[in-house]
Amino acid sequence: MALVEVEGLVKFYGKKKALDNLSFAVDSRQIFGFVGPNGAGKTTTMKIMCGLLKADGGTVKIDGIDVAKKINKIKFLIGYMPDFFGVYDNLKVNEYLEFFALAYGIRGTKAQKLIDDLLELVRLTDKKYDFVDSLSRGMKQRLCLARCLIHNPLLLILDEPASGMDPQSRIEMKEILKNLKDMGKTIIISSHILPELSELCTHVGIINNGRMVAQGDINQITMLAHGTKRIKIRFVDSFDEAYMVFKEFPAVCDIQVIEGGYILGFDGDDNDLFLLIKSLIDKGAKVCEVSIVEGSLEEAFMKVVQGIEN
Numbered sequence: 001m002a003l004v005e006v007e008g009l010v011k012f013y014g015k016k017k018a019l020d021n022l023s024f025a026v027d028s029r030q031i032f033g034f035v036g037p038n039g040a041g042k043t044t045t046m047k048i049m050c051g052l053l054k055a056d057g058g059t060v061k062i063d064g065i066d067v068a069k070k071i072n073k074i075k076f077l078i079g080y081m082p083d084f085f086g087v088y089d090n091l092k093v094n095e096y097l098e099f100f101a102l103a104y105g106i107r108g109t110k111a112q113k114l115i116d117d118l119l120e121l122v123r124l125t126d127k128k129y130d131f132v133d134s135l136s137r138g139m140k141q142r143l144c145l146a147r148c149l150i151h152n153p154l155l156l157i158l159d160e161p162a163s164g165m166d167p168q169s170r171i172e173m174k175e176i177l178k179n180l181k182d183m184g185k186t187i188i189i190s191s192h193i194l195p196e197l198s199e200l201c202t203h204v205g206i207i208n209n210g211r212m213v214a215q216g217d218i219n220q221i222t223m224l225a226h227g228t229k230r231i232k233i234r235f236v237d238s239f240d241e242a243y244m245v246f247k248e249f250p251a252v253c254d255i256q257v258i259e260g261g262y263i264l265g266f267d268g269d270d271n272d273l274f275l276l277i278k279s280l281i282d283k284g285a286k287v288c289e290v291s292i293v294e295g296s297l298e299e300a301f302m303k304v305v306q307g308i309e310n
């Protein structure tokens, strides 16, 4: 059973259908990138997942529990970071976290230890006694992330955590999220900053007009841009016979010449690839590189979204 199971979500705002039978699943310990253009329905989905908004149809289950039916249980499983960070006049960083710790019944030395640990995790230890409003946007986002972690949730739902951040803050946020994954958290993160997601996420779902139009691991999604896997093969010395070998091999569907070798469109499995390499070596080729060419997530995204709109 997946940790998160979203099944057939429908949501209307008046006559506007914001979610249109949206389904996806996220397994434990994935970092799931929820990608889509503005207005696609990301925030709406995330709010429904946290029980902050009621769906007009469909279900969300987290750890097998129906969010709409057992919101009190769900609250302890999820840490939600909204895309909008409120204003907290006259509150210092430690006071801000004490307030939220208290909301979960954590106080005294236990709270202080937790706050110190969280500030270290989000790299804000030296800001402990600063006013929240004096922090940069990136620091506020990290503080908000610390707040989401106070009750040690299984699942983090982060709505555009990197938006508006400078490149340095984005790198820091990325490092922190990697640490959280290593700590066993499952993370759903929305963004339209695609290159950022491709480095960070293990899996991606692409949403457009309230529908999930593609989902899978990063390789599956990037393959969408090209239709097939792309494989790079290089030789120690130039090997002209290779071209004919590729042409006659059924799984090779595209041949591109590059410096020192080729990039092939390849519609076969590992055994097909083994047979191809073997026939090259049998013919005397000195193969020095066989690698999968990563497609770009951005290309896949444009292809999927434009494919739907055309």
Ligand SMILES: Nc1ncnc2c1ncn2[C@@H]1O[C@H](COP(=O)(O)OP(=O)(O)OP(=O)(O)O)[C@@H](O)[C@H]1O
Pocket (backbone or CB within 6 Å): 013, 016, 018, 036, 037, 038, 039, 040, 041, 042, 043, 044, 045
């Ligand atoms: N409170 C609301 N009332 C009316 N329409 C809404 C409301 N909230 C969202 N919508 C509409 O629902 C659709 C989905 O919005 P949503 O905010 O979920 O998308 P999003 O993918 O998070 O977009 P963004 O990246 O711009 O935040 C949009 O067309 C939006 O205009």
